[in-house]
Amino acid sequence: MNSVLFAKAIADETRQKIMVLLCCNWLCVTDVVERLGDVRQPTVSHHLSILRDAELVHTRREGKQVFYSLNQQAVATCCGGLLVKFAPDTVAESNVIPLTDIPLN
Amino acid sequence: MNSVLFAKAIADETRQKIMVLLCCNWLCVTDVVERLGDVRQPTVSHHLSILRDAELVHTRREGKQVFYSLNQQAVATCCGGLLVKFAPDTVAESNVIPLTDIPLN
DNA sequence: CGTACATATCGAAGATTGTCTATATGTTAA
């Protein structure tokens, strides 16, 4: 996933609040609307569609409701991409203990 | 640094191109303008000021010129913050080999 | 079927952002 698209997807306060709500949690749209408290349902649907397009959420329909949860693996992959691109020195191999250097008895 | 501010700061194609140019490199504004090729100097200055406000670049004046370079440590810290906030399961302690488990001979 | 409920889409208003030209500010050297 393109790092500009990822950044744009998470570059909004409301969207990040939604992401926190969906972290380790399956919530339907109405639940998210309730927990945010100050954002209307179409707005939440809109943000969810942006997160869905960026593949940052999992989706599951259950009857009338659609449940969402955060795709932590995707977030981790994107953050890793940012690190490699913009902080290579902090992830250089020399900062890692090679497996071969660990005596396994 | 606030994760929304960080995301906004890097949520632009031109800005990310500038960040790549400044990664491991001190360049003055004119250099950046030249290497981008399709962006005017005031635009570059504008983007640099956004990166500076977000503390994502180091700055050094040398005579008439102002040199910039990417603050990799800040980027790494912000990415770490994103990981903790939005991908906690991928950075859980259980995914790390505790130092005490590594026999040091 | 028709009703009720959940979610998505549409269209518009207002805010924010990216880019430009023009110009101001800062720095060096003649």
Added chain:
DNA sequence: TTAACATATAGACAATCTTCGATATGTACG
């Protein structure tokens, strides 16, 4: 001090984004 150069700021414009109310679509149940 003045000229030349480097960078920053101001103001304008277009594009994009966030939000909303209204409404369409999808689903379950009498």
